[in-house]
Amino acid sequence: MAVNLAGGLCIGAKTLTNTPPKKSDAHHHALGQHPLLAGLDDAMPLRTFSPDQLNSVAAEIRDVLCNLLATRTAHFASNLGVVELCLALHCEFDFRSDRLVWDTGHQIYPHKLVTGRYHQFPSIRTRGGLMGYPNPHESVYDLFMTGHAGCSVSTAVGLRSGDVVGGQPDRRTVAVIGDGAFPSGIVFEAMNNAGELGDDLTIVLNDNKMSICPRVGAVADYLDRLRSNPFYTGLKSEVVKLLERVPMFGDPAERLLAQMKEGVKAGLLGGMLFEELGIRYVGPIDGHDIALVRKYLAMARETSGPVLLHVVTEKGHGYKPAAEDPVYFHTPPAFNDDAGTLTTQKSDGHPPYTLHAREAIRKAMTEDQRVTIITAAMCQGNKLEPVREKFPDRFFDVGICESHAVAFAAGQCKTGLRPIVDIYSTFLQRSYDQIFQEVALQDLPVTFLLDRAGLTGPDGPTHHGLFDIGYMRVFPNMVCMAPGYAAETGMMLDAALHHDHPCSIRYPKASAIELDHVPAPIEIGKCEVIREGADGTIVAFGAMLEQAIAAAESLDGDLDVGVINARFVKPMDEAMVHDTVAGGKFVVTVEEGARMGGFGSAFIESAVQQRLDTRAIRVLALPDEFIDHGDRNELLHDHGLSPVAIAQACRDAVPTGVH
Template identity: 45%
Template sequence: MTFELLSRIASPHNLRDFSEEQLRRLAAEIREALCSVCADRTAHFASNLGVVELCIALHSVFDFEKDRLIWDTGHQIYPHKLITGRFAEFDSIRRKGGLMGYPNPAESDFDLFMTGHAGSSVSTILGMKTADDLMRADGRKAVAVLGDGALPSGVVFEAFNNAAGLKKDLLVILNDNKMGICPRVGGLAETLDKARVAPFYNGLKRDVAWLLNKLPVVGESMEHALAQFKDAVKGFLHGGMLFEEMGFRYIGPVDGHDIKALRRYLELVKDVRGPVLLHVFTEKGHGFELVRTGLHECGERRDLLGDETRHSRLRAHSRHVRGQCTQQDSHGDSRSILRHGDLRKPRRRVRRRDGKERNAADRRHLQYVPSTRVRPHLPRGRASESARRVLLGSSRSRRSRWTDASRRIRQHIPALLSQHRADGYEWGTDGMFIAFGTLFGECVRAAAKLRSEGLDVGVINARFAKPLDTETILKAVEDCGFVITVEESTLCGGFGSAVLEAANDAGLHTDHIKRLGIPDRFIEHGERAELLADLGLNVEGFVAAAHAMSSIETKL
């Protein structure tokens, strides 16, 4: 397919020269571009297919060189990137050095903030609107697109409450695709699903309006009664009353794949005073049947986990304490995150192409939570067994880590987790790798290579970062010529720091200890193997670090 229209777009202003037929053709070209680029890699494919028409309508009605636009969740931004002049670079998306799969202000002035799965858009756009009003930036519109699982975030309702109180001119577009990563559930979902009978309500509203225009004015009592009637009908027929009770003017629902209808409604609400919520129905994966069934991505791995909210994790924990199996939660997936005393959002270390949206800082936060035990990933099967030990065998809480790399090192995971002991896989006299987590297998291979070169280097699998197996680890610190700690998490306050603290508390010298891990900065997106190589967290990097430490010890 030739991208005749898409290739002509240097900025969203070009859309104003397109006819309605050309806009529909543009939507088809954008879907074709998404299919040709994203179908061969893990990407947020389906959610982007669902917002094509909405994105076109937004950019054809508003001027986002002046107006404000925030997408939440941020991974539904691909059509926005195509329309804002990044078509020529689109093939690089989620590749190292290429476009990010989320909004990125470094790429374009049209991307105001980086947004991931935080549900922060309404709060952010409200803050920007407040600042614009203080600077008397009259006429600048503020729009937040909220969808693909972002609405259940508690911070969204805090922002709704604040926005209604401030009475700011704010447009929130609810992109309702009935999904997050998986089909939504719960009371809020049921409330929103009522809106799918709304065409009857909207038709009734038009008929009543026509009838009233034919009647003489009968005073405030009739006006008040009709307002009550409207609220009652709206509350019965769809979920708009939820938002109206919170102080938003509810409009919709609108077919999110009808560009003409979307533009008409956007023009209607563009100049409405006060906070407005426009309810838009879209279909995740619209226009591509394979993705409609696969939902999340077309690559090797397909996530079908439920959205992880603070409430759901706490609820899951309380269930498990009562003896229910981990695998019964999160739609049968054993990667449920268990936590007690830790309320931070989980992040999965250096992971695929997600860049800053998923990073490695969570372990250091957990280190300082009293009575918490921290260990790395577990493969499927071990996770359920471990969860029972965690929740039924101790009053303390523990934190497990699962990553995409876990399946590669299953053979190294010990069966008895309740002892909290490190595993001396190989013991060396010249040096020792102490690995925490996903890079244990690489350490084993690096040690084998070093032994073939005449350097006696061993490997310890530190199965817990907290409590630390000080007996095993401090023995290595005392006996070995050098010790290298390895972790796929941040060095600042990480596992290596815990080893240094333990050695210092024991009165041992630490000059021969080197820490390898992620530096104190955000890691950009790219293939996991590429990123780890850049950080020196692969076999070659470990071998080089061991040779460097061995040279220092020889000089000493």
Template identity: 40%
Template sequence: MSSRPETPLLDQVASPADLKRLSDRDLGRLAHELRAETISTVSETGGHLGAGLGVVELTVALHAVFDAPRDKIVWDVSHQSYPHKILTGRRDRMRTLRQKDGLSGFTKRSESPYDPFGAAHSSTSISAALGFAVARDLGGACETGHGDAIAVIGDGAMSAGMAFEAMNNAGALKKRLIVILNDNEMSIAPPVGALSSYLSRLYAGAPFQEFKAAAKGAVSLLPGPFQQGARRAHDLLKGMTVGGTLFEELGFDYVGPIDGHDMDQLLPVLRTVRERANGPILIHAITRKGKGYGPAETRRDGGHATAKFNVTTGEQKKAVSNAPSYTAVFADALIEAAERDDRICAVTAAMPDGTGLDRFGARYPSRCFDVGIAEQHAVTFSAGLAAGGMRPFAALYSTFLQRGYDQVVHDVAIQRLPVRFAIDRAGLVGADGPTHAGSYDVAYLANLPGFTVMAAADEAELKHMVATAAAHDSGPIAFRYPRGEGAGVEMPERGEPLEIGRGRTIREGARIAILSYGTRLGEVLRAAEALGQRGITPTIADARFAKPLDEALILELATEHEALITIEEGAIGGFGSHVAQLLAERGVFDTGLKYRSMVLPDIFIDQAGPADMYAVAQLNAADIEARVLDVLGVAQLHDRRA
């Protein structure tokens, strides 16, 4: 017996065009079925749940009113796009979501013409939609044609500077552009900052509880039944410091707030805006993350991301591991360090749970700062803390630290400020795919003068690296670690500072040396076991540092072996490139050394399980074994990867 919900209306929808023949009442029923289908899908695949449930009605209304793909609907972050994918011809593939060769968990231009712009990081939608609007007016060539440009952006994403840069530009250009502020009072974590307070005041007061829809500055655009109430609300707002004033100062007409789950409000407002808007307009829709699914609604993060789960209970089906997660090890080590040093503080950008800083914040609330989705600010704020005599740890995902790179260079590195960068989700992360892979931090940090760059080989090493960073005051320092559980090694009672720029030899061997940087060390050891069956015993070392390099260790490995292989979970230009530069400068290649560097390939690797992604990258144990045999000229009797 199938556990999938009954969806008679949804079964008739092959594309958004099919919504045009449904009555408004049927569109409401369709939204109910779409929500059930989304819950059923994510229960089988895992993924982002709460954000999509919060925009079900909005998704139905947008596709019923507008004409995608001619009209460009740009979803900010796009983790809320599962209902959109279901309505745009991809329902039959939804159970492949976030899997190898399956659908992306985000919008992706190559996946569908209904995805006009790819996303996965926040706050890009208004800029992209404005680009579509200007391209439309300039006569740009587009296979799907040019119509309206609609950006759907959450209140958390609106806190990032890029969103305001785009709105400022859009207001000046005065192009017809529709921005829908999906205000669910929650980004990934509950939102922080003045903007969130501003938006909360828009509907928290008694006047807004009296009116389900209000308009300020754009009353004439509303359908007749809305106008009287909107004008009364507008008059009330004249005496208040809230309303749409902020957005209007940026050049936008403002409509709202409206109930983003009420089709009787959404449909007429969207239809009127479609017919009447002649410049940039912002529609403020109030929604609830996780709407319509109790287990998601009651979670602190609104069911943001989830493993596979039981639809009835909401209980997640997570694999049990005896090893702690790297994130938990970092959080515990930082708390221990903060117990001994009241100068230690922590900064994150809207990811307190993901980085483990929720635990630090619970223990030391006055020393923990969630700055919202604002990585640039997070880095420079941390630089100011360091200049002010504190010892800040900026805990950010590798892929999100990219967004603050100019600040890393200009505000931290040039001033040699001792900001500690705790870089989570290093390497390939699995189902989130290339947009979230931590592929580049080694390359973009190790090329900066005065930076110390470390990578933990296991969870015990991570604990030592937290202690190392806490004690390092002579300049910026970074340490990276992957997503998921550790290797299961014995943990030290206390982290001890490592000697800067000093690696370690794991085991002695002959002929060939393997120098690992990061958590591929486990794969190196597995490859060594297989090589031992062939009578080959490589020397194995853990570099620990990409900068400064352990020059003595590297030169020793290079001069005492006929071949040297470096291995890392980073892109070209990282650790292996620095080793090659050292060997070239010291003339070691002139001695006939065979040197190979195993790095992530020069491609973006699509979503799959981490092991499958590393197989594509050829960085698993079998690949390491094959590379050793190739370098030594040993014939392979069979391919162990077969």
């Protein structure tokens, strides 16, 4: 899609115009459609571009982003918001040797487009294509493969320290962190260290007033105060005037000194929190004004010691609907914009587990006043908005602070409440010690809803939730279960809330099947038999029940295979293990999780404890490697977890001579 720069985007100004996504040739950008981006083998030429050319690059980037969103779901609003900031950074630094860490990494698209990946960009978030996050395997410009929020300042402090110790002090270091990620505890641990070390470091705080949902917490309020302090606002122009008085080619550090001499030290105006930690606070500045951002980045670059540059941007900038509704447009489904009328493809599958969980939460909170719900900034992803509205006093969004969320839940438990921590499997990893000490060790009845427990698809290795079976089941007192079909989700939540010990319930980012049967009541540690089979059994843990049933049905007439819905990995149903294994028939266990420490491992542990012959047991699970991004079904197929592969595993598992 061509962008009419004359009448189209107005980069750097506050007026918003549309760059509507259209189903154009998004998979194959014709060379010349984005002439400036197409010519960038790396970011170096940007440094020689005129302001007009930089504005044109910004417009081209937004055009690419909009075209992409016409083809697939992807991170959108965050990327639109950092276009100018990204260009300014690459103009002022050479990140082939300087160090740049984008926090979380979901806003990495403009960076990829200007660092030699424009031609591969249409493949982003598809199997075998570019990753939707930084990836050192793709480019020297990406230092860490990330997707979890909060660690950029720590890694930047470490990079700087390494360069100082290693005698390479000329390599500059920059961390860019959003206001949503900023309140994470680890950021304060990093600033604590940075202030003490005193090494040169630029922390760019990209403040767009948004996490995925509107940001929450006292730090957010503090940032708001920094923005709106009239004292500051009045003096900002003084700073600018002063900068202009100091010769352009002089030492920018002198300019900073001059500011301070003139009594406009940022610390006097705001940012005392940082100043007191030994981190120079500068800002806030308009993050859509490339020249202005460049000026301040140059100043920060030449200042000794750590500097925090507070940059204000608009999430969704340049595409009006995204700026107006950045929550929806954080990761919208693929959409077309036909002169302002947005159309998305309707999914025709069954509702996802997340929705069943939400309805179960709502029911539990209605029936029991002790039940609370805790999210770590994932209200939207967990589809909890209606719960937030209906129960504002028992809904807690603690921000991107997973460790705190778990310890907070433990505290609530001690007072008699029954908290539910609704969290993505991969993000709960942040709270491992709190699960151990504050919950399991105290034997407190916290209920963990582990959403996205499985292959999450295009987000890839940082987001697949593959390790929770292993990491949860090792703790004494913990009960670990997984629903295999829609109705079980609510039944399991109910069982957990009536169990006076910690419980976890895992389910993937997938639609939940409806089974045409009367579900057996949930009994802790007991499985459900779905169908009997004379030749062998598939034991499925969680949502893989769907694939297990399909596999067994596909074998009908060939092999008579039973299907068991395991329900629990802990406590394991020992009688079920005995009954399925003891006769010498084959057992194939199936799970959407890592093989090591997973359901199959637990099953074999039980069989061994019971001195059973384990030779006819096969474990189907994800291998001991990080799984790439791709469509969930493609990935299940790749890793032997499709119905066809499970059926084949059954055939292969039949003891020799039996069939």
